[in-house]
Amino acid sequence: MPLIETEALILRSYNLAEADKIVVFITRNEGVVRGVAKGAKRLKSRFGSGLEPFSKVKIEYFLKESSELVTIQRVELTSSSFTAASDPEFLRRFSYLSELLVLFSPPHDPNEKLYRMVNACIDAAAGDSANLDGIVLYFEIWLLRLSGFLQDWSTCGACLRTFDDADQAYLAADLSLICKGCCPGSHRDLMDARNRHLAASARRLSPRDFAQATVGLGDRIGYLSEIMKRSLSRAAGKDISAERSLAIKFM
Numbered sequence: 570m571p572l573i574e575t576e577a578l579i580l581r582s583y584n585l586a587e588a589d590k591i592v593v594f595i596t597r598n599e600g601v602v603r604g605v606a607k608g609a610k611r612l613k614s615r616f617g618s619g620l621e622p623f624s625k626v627k628i629e630y631f632l633k634e635s636s637e638l639v640t641i642q643r644v645e646l647t648s649s650s651f652t653a654a655s656d657p658e659f660l661r662r663f664s665y666l667s668e669l670l671v672l673f674s675p676p677h678d679p680n681e682k683l684y685r686m687v688n689a690c691i692d693a694a695a696g697d698s699a700n701l702d703g704i705v706l707y708f709e710i711w712l713l714r715l716s717g718f719l720q721d722w723s724t725c726g727a728c729l730r731t732f733d734d735a736d737q738a739y740l741a742a743d744l745s746l747i748c749k750g751c752c753p754g755s756h757r758d759l760m761d762a763r764n765r766h767l768a769a770s771a772r773r774l775s776p777r778d779f780a781q782a783t784v785g786l787g788d789r790i791g792y793l794s795e796i797m798k799r800s801l802s803r804a805a806g807k808d809i810s811a812e813r814s815l816a817i818k819f820m
């Protein structure tokens with residue numbers, strides 16, 4: 570049974586047996602992993618508070634040949650998000666983002682860029698919880714991008730013409746943008762130049778800078794976030810538009 574040691578972010582945990590928990594975490598080197606933490610429910614558990622959601626830890630676990638579920642050996646807390654995670658709004662938003670992350674990440678599939686993006690979003694939200702909507706939108710855009718679903722939104726997906734600021738564009742079923750000339754008629758998901766620039770700026774900025782740059786743009790952020798949720802739903806093949814309906818069983 571090989572022992573793996575890596576940095577990780579705890580996403581969530583479930584009660585398993587009398588004293589044990591299942592813990593879902595994203596690692597820097599091994600992608601999303603599910604593991605059993607034996608005795609984690611006991612008051613004096615050897616894991617301490619290292620299994621609280623959104624903690625940053627160093628984690629050691631054994632891989633099992635016969636199961637996707639690993640056995641967690643040791644957890645060392647390097648940074649907690651206890652203060653932020655005590656805010657119900659932070660908890661609700663990041664629980665949704667965690668579930669998205671698990672939905673879009675095949676188990677044990679390393680993606681360091683994704684790991685760093687999630688890490689930076691947690692830091693940005695913990696440091697300044699004033700614009701959680703902006704951070705959620707940032708996360709949604711990047712998850713689509715890193716999962717390979719985000720198209721080039723600077724040109725029309727049908728005629729390949731580069732959009733200028735006067736162009737109205739619409740989201741197509743394959744998540745490309747189509748110019749008005751290529752799709753006459755009425756469409757729901759309008760992406761005007763300001764929306765396109767806003768989505769493009771998430772690709773350039775850190776989550777903290779994006780959140781600061783989008784303060785006061787609540788309606789636009791909400792509209793774009795709805796479009797991203799529909800895009801994520803199409804990419805995942807399931808409806809994730811209602812954040813609370815995203816109840817995924819990990820076991």
Ligand SMILES: [Zn+2]
Nearest residue numbers: 725728748751
């Ligand atoms: Zn076109």
